[in-house]
Amino acid sequence: MIKILMIEDDVELAEILSEFLSQHGIEVVNCDEPYTGISAATTQQYDLLLLDLTLPNLDGLEVCKRISKQKDIPIIISSARNDLNDKVEALECGADDYIPKPYDPKELLARIQSLLRRYNKKPAQERGLPNKNNLFRIDHDAREVYMQNRKLELTRAEYEILTLLISKKGYVFSRESIAIESESINPESSNKSIDVIIGRLRSKIEQDPKKPKHIISVRGVGYKLEF
Structure with missing residues (x-):
């Protein structure tokens, strides 16, 4: 039923x-x-x-x-x-x-x-189910993100920012829009606090956090996700 x-x-x-x-x-x-x-x-x-x-x-x-x-x-x-x-x-x-x-x-x-x-009829990756062509998989019910079937240990703020970036691959989010879209982040948070969370995310998903290939900085604007 x-x-x-x-x-x-x-x-x-x-x-x-x-x-x-x-x-x-x-x-x-x-x-x-x-x-x-x-x-x-x-x-x-x-x-x-x-x-x-x-x-x-x-x-x-x-x-x-x-x-x-x-x-x-x-x-x-x-x-x-x-x-x-x-x-x-x-x-x-x-x-x-x-x-x-x-x-x-x-x-x-x-x-x-x-x-x-x-x-x-939605494709599996749109419903948060595994897909071999997808680097990331989101389990919305459990509020978990998997990268190549490896569960990422994320704080609430890290989860919110990463899933936001994943939702619009290649889209550039300003720091201000990231703060507004993330419930656990104060919309008036400084850019520095967003940068700190991005740094933590890079340490969890990048092979070399100092030379990121996934979370890319867009100078003067914010961040985007590539994969």
């Missing part, structure tokens, strides 16, 4: 959708509070996340960003906020689909089924 997590503070709507989806072989677990939802999404196994944007205490876009950084799970945004900027930002934060409220539950069912079909 398909099991999805819903983060929706409209309890009546959640009950209606849960009852409808259960008739089509989909079990729904709803959290009406964002922090409870984040905890459930990142510590338990679900096939898909259905997320509202207008939530108490924490905006749904931030919820989407936090979950997508920690968990490899398909995400559908379900929201009455129809502003184009919200849609764009939701997709940039890790959402896979956006369905505006109100909608027919039949349309939601079709989108869930379509997304799960696409997701299950």
Whole structure:
């Protein structure tokens, strides 16, 4: 049976959708509070996340960003906020689909089924599974990174920075963007602190940390990953 997590503070709507989806072989677990939802999404196994944007205490876009950084799970945004900027930002934060409220539950069912079909066809390396052509493998559930099947012993900050660099191979990240994207790093951290973490990462993945071939410095900008 398909099991999805819903983060929706409209309890009546959640009950209606849960009852409808259960008739089509989909079990729904709803959290009406964002922090409870984040905890459930990142510590338990679900096939898909259905997320509202207008939530108490924490905006749904931030919820989407936090979950997508920690968990490899398909995400559908379900929201009455129809502003184009919200849609764009939701997709940039890790959402896979956006369905505006109100909608027919039949349309939601079709989108869930379509997304799960696409997701299950993703190449192995995109799901964090082993691939002989990939130097790195990320296990999002365990928050671990493997290099040529060797588990890297990483601090939380090192894990966040390395997976960020891996996510966009060849893309140059500024030190400022690295700090912003890493939850365990203060966005106001000095460039020096980022450089220190990069130095530690190089010592763990480079044959010669003084002549790095993977984490490359881009003068005046930041860092990129090559492999």
